[in-house]
Amino acid sequence: MIKTKGKNKIIFREIFYFFSILLAALVILEIFWPNIVLVYFNLNYLLLAWLIVGLIFII
Amino acid sequence: MxxxxxxxxxxxxxxxxxxxxxxxxxxxxxxxxxxxxxxxxxxxxxxxxxxxxxxxxxxxxVPFGRITYSRAWPRGLASGKGFIYDFKPAERLIVAENGLSGKDKAGLKVTADQVYFSLFTPRRFDTATVTVKYRERLGENSPLIELGVLQDKLSDSHEMRPIQNDILDELRFSWPRLEDTENRLILQAVRNYSSPEEFERDLNSGQLPDCLPGEVRACVALYNYTQALDYRRPDYQLLFPAVIDQPLRGAHQFYVYFNGPWRLGFDFVDLNQDKAADPITVQVWSGEELVATQFLFDENLSPDSGQTENKELSVQGDAVSGVYRVEVKVSPDIVIAKINSSSDKISFIDKVWPVSGRGGLVLFTDSAYLEAKTFSPASLGSLHFGEQEIILDKTHESFGVVGAAGVKEIKLPIDDVILSGRGVFSFSRAALFNPDFRKMDHRFTPGDGVKYIIASYERPLVTEGIKTAQATFDLRETYRENDKYTFMFSVPGLKASDGADDYLEIKEIRVTLVGKTVFDKLGEWFKK
Incomplete structure (x- = not known):
């Protein structure tokens, strides 16, 4: 059980890293080419997902 | 490793x-x-x-140079801003999403003429093919639906394309068709011709049956079609210099007849009533050829101050005898205070906006109808169009009336009124001339003296009550700001204030853009 809990923590940590890099990359793309991401996808949803995963990881 | x-x-x-x-x-x-x-x-x-x-x-x-963007109602699960957005003005629109009325009721209802939207593109393209799916409940006053793209921001000019033309759809079955292909539709009131080639030969020679000699242009109407203009007037040998000192506000176009070396001088007044810079461009065209152009940059030292600035510009050339079209591309913050011309044959095209406050103005026009609009409460009142009277009792709203055939006089007691029609305007009867063919618009009636119609138009397809129409635009010289093109739906005659339940309901807009591929760009780069 402890091992499973540790595994889940690792998974959420890795997903958190993934969302962090993705968010940073998409924001940088938006800075250089405005609307390149926003026309397709609202970054607020990604930010929300990043926060939720981050909170789960911390907790 | x-x-x-x-x-x-x-x-x-x-x-x-x-x-x-x-x-x-x-x-x-x-x-x-x-x-x-x-x-x-x-x-x-x-x-x-x-x-x-x-x-x-x-x-x-977009490495392969082709991409399609679309916008439908209801919108579905899209979370992004979308490529087709910013529909305005809001007071002319009713948005019905997929609510209680069901999917079939979802749509964007246009309740008044001229609704704009933006098309965001990540890069420049050469052509755009716009496919519109729509339903309409329009009255007899609104027989046309058109789509346009903004060509020039200063003059607010749009390149318009037909979506639906009820007049042509009806005449197609009542007038004999001479040609009905993808490229051209030719209708004749009476079956005088059996081949398009015979008709073209007689059109170019200026002699058509049922048309008065020398008046061919008045009996042929064009719609979304350009016919070469070869207008020669031997009686215009002697041309006198002319000065138009009636101030005119904003962008204007006029025809001028030159016969040899010519000169045009303009005095401008920059009102500086807004913050934007006000550059001035004057272009002189002979048909599709630009023969002269001048540009005046605006340093914009006193934006939004109300401090007027005087400016001058002149353009000259050596012309082959004939008609030239002059475009003065300025914003409404610029007044054309005076025009000095080496020719007194000057006629303003489709619109004139006299200002000055002097009042008691008289103009002449060959337009079959007149529309008047003012933004100034001080200009409310009445004006006369031939025997007809137009009463302007509201600002920011157009008031129109249809007049008798032929040249009519307009009496304007108070100016700062935008006068528009489908024809030419001049400040003297002698100066009035119209070298162009008749243009079909929403007020066109078959019994208007027109005997032939040449159009480039395809009827919309109808499937289960939804109409589908297509329009193609050349985007290479089109105005683009902040990665956006500005489009406009035009339904002349559609008004929200008339109390009628008429509208244009848009179900889907699909835009296919075609431009250079990565390989084309690399090829150009290597050639440099």
Whole structure:
């Protein structure tokens, strides 16, 4: 059980890293080419997902 | 080789081990093997990351030069802003999403003429083909639906294309068709011709049956079609210099007849009533050829101050005898205070906006109807169009009336009124001349003296009550600001204030853009 809990923590940590890099990359793309991401996808949803995963990881 | 790679980026490996821990040799082998689960997981996520970024870059560059964007009602699950957006003005629109009325009722209802929207594109394209799916409940006063793209922001000119033309749809079955192909529709009131070639020959020679000699232009109407203009007037041998000192506000176009060396001089007044810079461009065209142009840059030293600035510009050339079209491209913050011309044959095209406050103005026009609008409460009142009277009792609203055939006089007691019609305007009867063919608009009636119609128009297709029409635009010289093109739906005669339940309901807009590919760009780059 402890091992499973540790595994889940690792998974959420890795997903958190993934969302962090993705968010940073998409924001940088938006800075250089405005609307390149926003026309397709609202970054607020990604930010929300990043926060939720981050909170789960911390907790 | 793989081992140094992994040790160089230790984050790819497990980070559960702390520094100083003893590692068994078998465990060391595992942490450097590519079948480490964490390594696989990170590699997988890294690939997804690269793919996502690559996808956005692909849609930014559009390497194969072709892409389609669409907007439908209801919108579905899209969370992004979309490529087709910013429909305005809001007071002319009713948006029905997929609510209680059901999917079939979803649509964008246009309740008044001229609704704009923006098309965002990640790069420039050469052509745009716009497909519109719509329903309409329009009255007899609104027989036309057109779509346009903004060509020039200063003069607010749009390149318009037909979506639906009820007049032509009806005449197609009542007038004999001489030609009905993808490129051209020719209708004749009476079956005088059996081949388009015979008709073209007589049109070019200026002699058509049922048309008065020398008045061919008045009995042929064009719609979305350009017919070469070869207008020669031997009686215009003697031309006198003319001065138009009636101030005119904003962009104007006029025809002028030259016969040899010519000169045009303009005095401008920059009102500086807004913050934007007000550059001035004057272009002189002979048919589709630009023969002269002048540009005056605006330093914009006193924006929004109300301090007027005087400016001058002149353009000259040596002309072959004939008609020239002059475009003065300025914003409404510029007043054309005076025009000095070496020819007294000057007629303003489709619109004139006299200002000055002097009042008691008389103009002449050959337009069959007149529309008047003012933004100034001080200009409210009445004006006369031939025998008809137009009463302007509201600002920012157009008031129109149809007049008798022929040249009519307009008496304007108070100016600062925008006068528009389908024809030419001049400040003296002698100066009035119209070298152009009749243009079909929403007020066109078959019994208007027109005997032939030449059009480039395809009827919309109808499927289960939904109409589908297409329009293609050349985007190469089109105005583009902040990566956006501005489009406009035009339904002349559609008004929200008339109390009628008439509207244009848009179900879907689909835009296919075609431009240069990456290979074309590379080829150009190498050629340099």
């Amino acid at each position: 793989f081992k140094p790679f992994l040790t160089k980026w230790p984050f790819l490996l497990s980070s559960e081990r702390k520094k100083g821990d003893l590692i068994h040799s078998s465990e060391r082998a595992q942490t450097t093997r590519s079948d480490n689960p964490l390594f696989k997981w990170r590699l997988f996520l890294g690939l997804i990351l690269v793919m996502i970024i690559g996808l956005f870059l692909y849609f930014k560059i």
